Amino acid sequence: MKKVKSSSIFGTIKEPHTIIIARGDAIRHFSVKPWAALLGGTLALGFAGTYILATSYLVFRDDLITGSVARQARIQQAYEDRIAALRTQLDRVTSRQLLDRKLMEGKVAELVQRQKRLSEQHQKLAPMLERASSTLPAEAATDLAMDNDSDNVVRSDDSDTFYGIDPIITGPTTTQKPVPLDDKTKATVKKAALLDSVDHSLAAIETRQTHRMQALSNSAYETADKILDALAPTGIKRTATDEKAGAGGPLILASLNPVSPFDTKLADLNDALQRLEGAKALAKAVPIANPAPGMPVSSTFGMRKDPLIGMMAFHSGMDFRATSGASVLATANGTVTAAEYTGGYGNMVEIDHGNGLATRYGHMSQILVKAGQHVKLGDVLGKVGSTGRSTGPHLHYEVRRNGNPVDPVSFLAIGRKVKAEL
Incomplete structure (x- = not known):
């Protein structure tokens, strides 16, 4: 076998690695290269x-x-809980707003109803106040006018703010500059205030x-x-002939139609004014005024020395x-019963005032009324003169009460x- 040089990595191998496989009589072998072994x-x-x-991976x-699903479920549950909380909060805010709106609408409706009721009351009261101003003394009438002048109207520069109460009904109401409508909370508080x-x-x-x-x-x-x-010392009493305001109408029992406190007060005021008007009418039918205002008295009622004959005589x-x-x-008010020349009275006017009372005006130079004429307190009957049994103009x-002369001084x-x- 050849000597094989190895790479510098594995060092020098003198002989290659040999793998021998024997199977029965057959023997095989092959050499393994270093790089092949490494591979x-x-x-x-x-x-x-x-x-x-x-x-x-298969095991875990x-x-x-399971962990991922549980984590996703927890995240989803957290989102759902948050959404539910937000919905609850939104429902609470919406419910509160609806409640505030209903309360506001109910308050406005109540105020409008009260305004309507006060307006109706004023319509009932206006003619009574007019009667009172003409019937009561000047001081009370002045106070009434000052009280009526104090009424004013509630005003606002905000067109969306509730206003417009009738000036007859409302009094002066202090309001501040309305807040901008973009600030809902402040606007609601402002309107409520x-x-x-x-x-x-x-x-x-x-x-x-x-x-x-x-x-x-x-x-x-x-x-x-x-x-x-x-008037009591005069012996005059109120009679059915006194001037009274007419009254009547269908019978409506109080149990079927309850009377409000305002109507009770109004009825009481009407009774009081009727009583006052009756008293004034009675007073105007009693001769308590001066027939010659500002003129001095030259002779009084009773015994005196007669200016013509110088003897003591009764002056009527x-x-x-x-x-x-x-x-x-x-x-006083009354009916002329005589307007003619009458003996020592000269030109004389006699007036019947009712209740047995009568007055006589004598020595006039001119008579300006006639018998049967109805005269009122302060009407001119004639002109001062010196007719009849007189020593000069007076x-x-x-x-007279029941035909008998009484002292006019009282x-x-x-x-x-x-x-x-009066």
Whole structure:
């Protein structure tokens, strides 16, 4: 055999490796090159490694798949839990918004209903206030006008903000500059605050209406009582002929149609005004006014020295010194029963005021009324003169009760006492 030189890697081999295979009588042999042995070993190791890896994969594959599936399931469950939490939070926010919206709509509807009710109440109250302003004394009427002027309207620069309450119903309501609508939370809070402000304003207006009606009722009752108490010494009582406002209508029992506190107060105010109007009408039918305002009294009622004959005589009236041609005024409402020249009275006017009361105006230079004519308090009856049994221009004035002369001074004193109430 030849000597084979080996590569520098494996060193020098003098003889090649020989593999001998014997099978019966047959013998085979072949030489193995170093590179062939290296290749074969490498392939064997590779095959062994591949086999081990494949075997390991087959052994651990189920565990890997199970772990991966479990991990994916945990991730999916976490996502689902997060989505469920977000949905719950969204539902909660949506429900809250719907609830806030319903509450807001309900509040607005309630305010609109209250505004409507207050507007209806004002329509009922307006004519009563007009009556009160013309019936009550000037001071109370002035207070009423000042109270009505204080009403105002709720205003807002935000077109999307609730406003527009009727100026008759609402009072002054302080509002701030509305926030931009892009900030929903602040806008909601702002609208809620405005609604609360309007609610408080409506409640204040309603309370003020009630208190005002109560105050007017008290004032009317007090004024009426003051007039009636002042008229008591005259012996005059209210009769069915007094001027009263008409009343009537279908019968509706309170149990079937409950009366609101406002209607109760309004009815009480109406009764008070009717009482006051009746008292004033009664006072205007009693001769308590001055027939010659600003003129001095020259002779009083009762015994005096007669100016013509100088003897003591009974003077049935009182004399007012006045210039010729001055106006003579009716001292109360009534009907003229005489307007003619009457003996010592000269040109005389007699007025029947009812309740047994009558007045006489004598010595006039001119008569401007006629018998049967209805006159009112303050109407001009004629002009001052000196006709009849007279020494000069003056007005002879008498007050008679049931045909008998009474001192006019007591009636004039009553007139001065209740003048402010009339």
